[in-house]
Amino acid sequence: MGREFIEIFNNWADTYDASVSGKDPQYAAVFANYEDILAEVVQKSSGNVVEFGVGTGNLAEKLLEEGHEVIGIEPSLAMREIAAIKLPTLTVLEGDFIDYPAFPYAVETIVSTYAFHHLTDTEKDQAIKQYSAFLPEKGKIVFADTMFKSETEKLKAIEAAKNQEFYNLAEDLEREYYTTIPVIQTIFNTHQFDVTFKQMNDFVWLLTAERI
Template identity: 30%
Template sequence: MRIKEVADRLNMTTRTIRLYEEKGLLTPAKSRTNRYREFTEQDVWRIQAILSLREAGMNLADIGGALAHWEKSGAEELRHSLELQRASLMEQWLELKMVIETTEGMIATLDEEKTLPLERIFGLAEQSRRMKRQRGKWTDKWGFDRLASTHDERVNARLDGYEDYEELLGRIVECVKPAGGEHGLDIGTGTGNLAAGFLEAGCRMSGVDQSKEMLKLCRSKHPALETKVGNFLALPYLEKQFDFVVTSFAFRHLTSDQQPLALEEMLRVLKPGGRLCIGDKLGEDEQRLVLWLVKRNFRTRVHRVNDTLRMITATQSEETDDARP
C-alpha cells in the first residue's frame, strides 16, 4: 500500500504518518523501482498501535519504548508501560482536582468575606504546592524489583524487620472483619500475602504496588487478585470504591510529610463507613496518625503485636464522613 491508501484506510493524514517515520516509529520499505514507500499489513498494525497508545495519553518517545518492549518481551512489558501511563494520568488528575479545590476555597472565602485575605489564600496555595511536591518526590528507593524474587523467603525467615509477619497479617484480617462480597484494597501488596487472607474470606480484592516484579509474582500466586501499579500518594482508583483499605509493612517507608497525604488518598477511595487498617513499625508516628484519623471522624484502636510492631484499625462514621477539621 502507498502512504495515501494507508491514511485513507485509517482516517488520518499522510503528514501524521510521516511524523511517525521521522520519530523512528515506522520504517516502511521503499520500492526498488520508484522509491515510493510500500506499507505492509504489519506497518498498518504498528500505526494502529501508535494511534491507540496516543489515545491513552502517551507521548511519542514513550510509545517508541513501549513498542520496543512489546516486540522484544511480549504483552507483559506493554502492560507495564500502560500501567505506568495510567499511574501518571492519575497523578495529573489528582493535581488538577487539587487545583479545582483550591480555587473553590478561594471563591468561598471571597463570597464569605467579600475580599481575599492574603494569609488564608497563601495557606491554600501553599498546601496545594506541598502536596504536588510530595507526589513528585516519589521514587522506588528501596529496590523492590530486585528484591521481589526472594521476598517470600525473607518474610518466612523473619528477615529485614519482618518479625511476627504471619501473626500481623492474620490479625489484620481478623480485626477488619471482612464480609463475603466486600471489596478491599491492599496498598503495597507485594506478592499478595495479606490480600490472600481476604480472598479466602470471600472478598473481592485489589492490590497496588510500585514494583513491576512484585506484581508479576503476585498475579502468578493469586490470579483472582486485581493488581495495579501505583503508590500511597496517587492510588489508581476513583473515589469511594472500597469497603476497607489495608496495608502491612509498607507505611513505614513514607516520610512524615508523605503520611498525611497517603491517609488522604486512603480516605478518598474508601466508601462511607469504611474501615482502615495499618500494620507496621510506626514508632513516634503512631499517635500522630491516630490523631489525624480521630479528627476525621474515625473510631480508632491501636493493637500491640510486639515491642515495636503496631496495628491501627479505624472505622469511619457514615453520617459525618465528609467532615474536615
C-alpha cells in the same frame, strides 16, 4: 509517595517471602508473628478491599480465601509479576498510596502491611485525607507497620540494631519514614477516623481506623 524505594523492592522481590519467614536474622524481629499479623488484618477487614503495597500477594491471598473482593495496588513491577504468578485471579494495578487508578467498586476496607512507612508524615496525611473522602461511614483502614511510641524509642531501636551489628536494619530505620503513634493518631483523628493500636511484635503495630 514512596516511589524512591521502588528499586529496593525490585531487587528484594525474589527473596521477600524468605525474609518474612524469618530466615534473615537481621529482620527476624520485624517479621515475628508474621502470619498472625496478616490474619488479624484479614479478621478486621470487611466488604470490598483495596490493598496498598500488595507485594508478593501474601495478605491478598488470605483475603481472597475469606471471600473478599480484592484490588491490589503495587508500584514495583517485580513484586507485581510475582503476585500475578502466585495469584492469577487477583487484579494488581500499578500505583501507590497517593497516586492510583480508579477502583471498579465501592471500597469498604483499605489494608496494608509493612508499607505505609515509605511515605513521609506529610504524605501519610495526604493519603488518609484522600481515603476519608471516599470511604463510607464506618469504612475501615487496617494497617500493620513498624512505628514507635516516640522518637526516643525509635532512636533506641536504631542503636540496638547497630549494637547487634544489624547494620542493614539500622540503615532501613534511619533511611525510611518510620513515624510515631502520636503523629499517626493525629493524622487519623484530623480526617475523621477513630483509631486504635495493638502491638504485634517489637516493631510492628496493628492500626485499626473507622470512618466516623
